[in-house]
Amino acid sequence: QVQLVxxxxxxxxxxxxxxxxxxxxxxxxxxxxxxxxxxxxxxxLEWVAYIHGDGSSIYYADSVKGRFTVSRDNANDLLYLExxxxxxxxxxxxxxxxxxxxxxxxxxxxVSS
Amino acid sequence: DIQMxxxxxxxxxxxxxxxxxxCRASRDISNYLAWFQQKPGKxxxxxxxxxxxxxxxxxxxxxxxxxxxxxxLTVSSLQPEDFATYYCHQYNSFPRTFGQGTKxxxx
Numbered sequence: 001q002v003q004l005v006x007x008x009x010x011x012x013x014x015x016x017x018x019x020x021x022x023x024x025x026x027x028x029x030x031x032x033x034x035x036x037x038x039x040x041x042x043x044x045l046e047w048v049a050y051i052h053g054d055g056s057s058i059y060y061a062d063s064v065k066g067r068f069t070v071s072r073d074n075a076n077d078l079l080y081l082e083x084x085x086x087x088x089x090x091x092x093x094x095x096x097x098x099x100x101x102x103x104x105x106x107x108x109x110x111v112s113s
Numbered sequence: 114d115i116q117m118x119x120x121x122x123x124x125x126x127x128x129x130x131x132x133x134x135x136c137r138a139s140r141d142i143s144n145y146l147a148w149f150q151q152k153p154g155k156x157x158x159x160x161x162x163x164x165x166x167x168x169x170x171x172x173x174x175x176x177x178x179x180x181x182x183x184x185x186l187t188v189s190s191l192q193p194e195d196f197a198t199y200y201c202h203q204y205n206s207f208p209r210t211f212g213q214g215t216k217x218x219x220x
Contacts, residue, residue, distance in 0.1 A: 035209075037157075045149070045157065045200050047209040059207040062114075095156055100147060100202065101168065103156040 002026040002102045006094065009107030016086050016111070022079035022096030022104055030054065030074040032099055036081050038092035039106075048094070049081065064090075086111045115139050115203050119212035125220040130191045134215045136184045136201035145205035148177055148186045151214075152197045160199075161186065191217070 008020040022034070036048040049070040050059045058070055069082040079096050086109075093106040116139040126132050136146065144164035149157040159168045161177040164184055174189045188195055196219050201212040 044214045045151075045202075045211040047202075047211060050207065050209065059209075061208050100149075100204070101159050101162075103158075105156055 002098060004096050004098060004102060004104035006096050006104045006107040009094065009109045011110045011112065012086055013113050014087060014111055017082070017084045018086065018109060020081040020083065020094055020096075020107060020109070022081075024077040024079065024096075024098070027098065029072075029077040033057075034070075034072065034079045035097045035100060036070060036079075036094060037097060037100075037103075038090075038094045038109075040089070040092040043092075046092070051079070083109070088112065114208055115142060115206060115210050117201055117203055117210050117212040119199075119201055119215050121215060122213070123216040123218060125218045126191055127220045128191055128193055130220075132188045132191055132217060134186045134199055134217075136179075136186070136212050138182045138184075138203055138205075141181050142203045142205035144180045145203055146177075146179065146184050147202045147204065148175075149200045149202065150195075150197045151200065157200065188217075 003025045005023045012018050033052050035050050038046050038048050051070045067085045071080045088111050091111050093108050095103050095106045097103045118137045120135045146164045148161040151157040165177045176187050198214045198216045200214050
């Protein structure tokens, strides 16, 4: 069955960096586009980034453009989100999703001094 | 960017009630509209894609309709497990966007 497991979240100071990972299993990873979506505490869903199956197309939300980088390792079925210049407003649970049909359980990123 | 506006923000209903939630796009998105259900502390769950197609395993009491800018999600007979927050999502263009959510509460 499809499984997505995020990791890499934690507490980071403003201006710091963090790399999230999403380990995929149960499907042919390279055949699917993947997305990152986040949810600030008590708030709604915010789409963050998209990457095509072969990595040829990438899109970002304006709120993270220039600071976040999405990438994938199709040989090892891994999705990444490199987050730099983190701000307090980046505090959220970050979910990876396969075509938004299947979602991971999320990983919490807290940006605070 | 396409803005997605959901109404109402919250609704109180009883088990067995028929509930209709609305989502409006700021411009034409054809049928590139999905609905998600989220319960507290859990990841969202995909219910409907392409405005009206039910995801596998989703009960038939859920239905979606609409195209262009106006969409609805209907639950024909609310069950206890349906009390949750529902989000619409457009995937017609980038950046993708979500509505702000509608919370369905127990009356």
